[in-house]
Amino acid sequence: MDMKHLLRNLILLGCCSSVGIAKQVNQAVPNRAPLKENAFNPLPLGAVRPLGWLLQQEQIQANGLTGHLDEFWNDVGPNSGWLGGTGESWERGPYYLDGLLPLAYQLNDPKLIAKAKKWVEWSLESQRPDGQFGPAKNDDWWPRMVMLKVLTQYAEATDDSRVLPFMRKYFAFEKRELPDRPLRDWGRYRWQDNVYAVLWLYNRTGDADLLPLAKLLHDQGYDWEKQFDNFAYTGKQTSEKLGLDKKGPIPDVAMQTHGVNNAMALKVAPIWWLLSGSESDRSALARQLTMLDRYHGLPNGMFSGDEHLAGRDPSQGIELCAVVETMFSYEQDFAILGDSQLGDRLERAAYNALPGTLSNDMWSHQYDQQPNQIACTRAHRQWSTNGPDSNLFGLEPNFGCCTANLHQGWPKFVSSLWMATPDGGLVVPAYAPSEVRTEVKGGPVTIREETEYPFRGDVRFTVQVGSETEFPLVLRIPEWAGVATVQVNGQSMLPSDVTGSQTGFYTLRRNWKNGDVVTVALPMEPRSVRSFHNSAVFERGPLVFSLPLDAKWDALKHYTAQSADWQLTSSVPWNYAVALKGCGPQVKEESVTATPFDVEHPAVTLQVEARQLPEWKMVENSAGTVPASPVSSNAPSQTLQLVPYGAAKLRITAFPYLNESASCSK
Ligand SMILES: [Zn+2]
Known part of the structure; x- marks a missing residue:
């Protein structure tokens, strides 16, 4: 290594410690047998950071509702049940944390980290000897599924050694308890979020008791695959059709056509395939998406759900919770299945539906957005079942779930801008200005992605390696681009330079040297x-x-x-x-x-x-x-x-x- 490279690496290391997460290795954790292998493995929280306009977007978010909501909105205020108080004790605290925590660590913002840590500390401390945790007055499984997703991210960012034993103890409790107190209502329709955390832990501990728990959750949970194999909800739903005009518990048909339930369920089949290995589970997502596109697809990258499936009329709406949950589902689906088009779908939701429903300063949001939206006023609209406030921009128009849940949108997208390939390389699932810092073959690798994407089609990657290292860099080629122009250090890559190409991806397998520059030009013809x-x-x-x-x-x-x-x-x-x-x-x-x-x-x-x-x-x-x-x-x-x-x-x-x-x- 010459002096210049040595100096650059020292600067790199200096930079690394100044950005401050007390963690040395940002490596992906592959699936453990007998689980099927992911196509790509997510990197831990903190491995990917935003740059450019995306960094500014996250700073706007930190200065907006996300950074301040707990200061004036009681549902996530100091009296929350998730902080030991007597207030809201269901999903709102966990929802808020599911976005606040990754934002805090990606920005390395001490004030936001301190805010997030309070909730994490309370949750960890709340565990009873039998393993249960969370607000004592509400034993619903569902909000705990969300807090578990928060804790997986917290453990990735900090390596806090308390999290794994905490989760083992809770899952042992859940496995004992579920036969007598089975999943019900929301939890029954969102069981895959629980399995997500179970598999995350299994990959890190190999605890053999966890897979039977995953199976139990599957068996008690709603069969989403069956719903889409024989899809009956092809039209706009109404209160009368769904039986919501009568008193009593929410009818099953209303849960099955609920927009957010459907968004979360977009990861059911791929997650379950990891356990089942069945081809029909692996291919089920495609059938699910075909049905949603055909009967409820909207032009903003979403399906309709205001609050229930509402057909394809672009004056129908989609709830913000469904936007961020759809994005999270696509992020998991892309990792598991490795289908390039899922990256296209992720970008379409992230770059259209997400900003389209938030004010520029991120101090207000809508419940429902419409692709054709000519007024946002308190008035009756043609929603399937929502109320007159639904498309106002505000603090909690219609209902406060989105106020708590919107925060995960950008930060989880940032976390998913880079993933690891099983053969020790890196893949770009979605393009945005960012930097990934990880380890390949025991040595540090940093890749800086500079771009004004999605507004421009040019992307520039600069590779920093401790020493020359061979690994594949896999670029997703969006379907709309058709073909990309790729150069390495100014030299055009011909198809013959590409090894291991597959549909929708372009693989550069090289011996990477410090300072190597890859440029990608994606043609952006209007259509x-x-x-x-x-x-x-x-x-x-x-x-x-x-x-x-x-x-x-x-x-x-x-x-x-x-x-x-x-x-x-x-x-x-x-x-x-x-x-x-x-x-x-x-x-x-x-x-x-x-x-x-x-x-x-x-x-x-x-x-x-x-x-x-x-x-x-x-x-x-x-x-x-x-x-x-x-x-x-x-x-x-x-x-x-x-x-x-x-x-x-x-x-x-x-x-x-x-x-x-x-x-x-x-
Ligand atoms: Zn919502």
């Missing part, structure tokens, strides 16, 4: 795709584009100086039909600012030609059902500027298209 009623949706790369409506924000109620409920209204026309022939969308790239999903400074825009369509009107306070295309209009042609969906808080995303060639004025 229009067909959606509900043959409508047109414009996309570029992983971004979906929308017509932003000039939104006026009016506070309905203030909780603190920063936290308020807002209604959004607009007086500009929204009922346009677009021209698909002629000029086509013109792309304009603008600079990527600290808040790239800000409608005032969109990082990229598309111009399309359009005419107003007078017969498309507001119905039940939403854009009426998008007219079936093609349509005709005599209104004058205009140029519309579309912005990323996430930037347009009032928007039209799915347009009817005109039965004509555009009168292209360019």
Whole structure:
């Protein structure tokens, strides 16, 4: 090693200790036999950190609701049952921690770490001699499933030696107790989240008692695979259909069509396949996604659920909890199955549905977002079962679950930007500015990913290794890109330079030297795709584009100086039909600012030609059902500027298209 490299490594090590997690090795833990092998293994919390705009996004989050919610929202305040108080003792504390804790450690923010640690300490201390933990007044299995996910992340970030024995003791308790006190309601439909933590522990301890517990949870849990093998819920659900208009416990059909339950259940089959090894379990996710796409798919990367499955009309909504849980499911699914398209799906939800339902400062959020969203007001809408507050931006519009659960979205996405390959390499499941710091063949490897993705298609990786090390670097090639241009140290890679390629991936197997640079160019041609009623949706790369409506924000109620409920209204026309022939969308790239999903400074825009369509009107306070295309209009042609969906808080995303060639004025 020459002096320059030595110096660089010293700087690297200095940097490592200054970012501060008291942990030396950031290595993945592979599955232990007899579990099936993952395609890729997640890296522990802290191995991946955000850079660039994504780091700024996490800082905004830390300065917004996530960093301050406990200071004024009682459900996660000091009287929470999860802090030993007499207050909320169900899922809200654990939900909040499931996002606060990874955010705290990724930012290495001492104040946030101290906040998160309080809850972790109380939970660990709360364990009884028989193994049970958590608020004594609520013995529901479900909120504990969430707190266990928190503890797995905490253990990864800190190596705190108390966590593994704590979990063993709890799972022994659960295994003894479940036959007499089986899973019920939410826990019965979300059992896979419990199995997730059981397998996490099994891979670290090899404790033979854990696999029978996983099987017991499976046997007591709802059979999601069967639901999608014979899918009956093909239309919009209503209170009457679901029996929610009657008093009593929530009927099973309502649990089975519940948006968030369905989002969490997107990881059921892959997780269960790890144990069963059955081909039909392995392939079940594809069937599940096909049904959700076909009957409930929305153009923002989600399916509808407001609060129940609601069909494909882009004026239907999807709950924020379902967005972050869908992302978490795709992250697990990608790791287990190694299907490149699951990375495409993850990016689509993360780069559209997630920012689209949060205010720029992350002080307010919606319960339900609509792809075609012309007003966010307290009013009756065509939801399946939700209330009149559901699309307001606020503290807890409609119901407070999303207020507690939204925090995991960005941090878990960051954790999943890099994973380990079973043959000692690294894979890029989703592109974003980030840095991974791990160990390959006993030596430190750091890769810095610099990019303005998803607003640009160029990505630059700089490799830092202690000494020359051979390992594969696997790049996901999104389906929309078709083909990528890859260079190593300025030299174009031909297909013959690539070994071990498989569909949707590009593998660079090399002897990596310090300072090696890989550049990837993903072509981002704008495109229009067909959606509900043959409508047109414009996309570029992983971004979906929308017509932003000039939104006026009016506070309905203030909780603190920063936290308020807002209604959004607009007086500009929204009922346009677009021209698909002629000029086509013109792309304009603008600079990527600290808040790239800000409608005032969109990082990229598309111009399309359009005419107003007078017969498309507001119905039940939403854009009426998008007219079936093609349509005709005599209104004058205009140029519309579309912005990323996430930037347009009032928007039209799915347009009817005109039965004509555009009168292209360019
Ligand atoms: Zn929610």
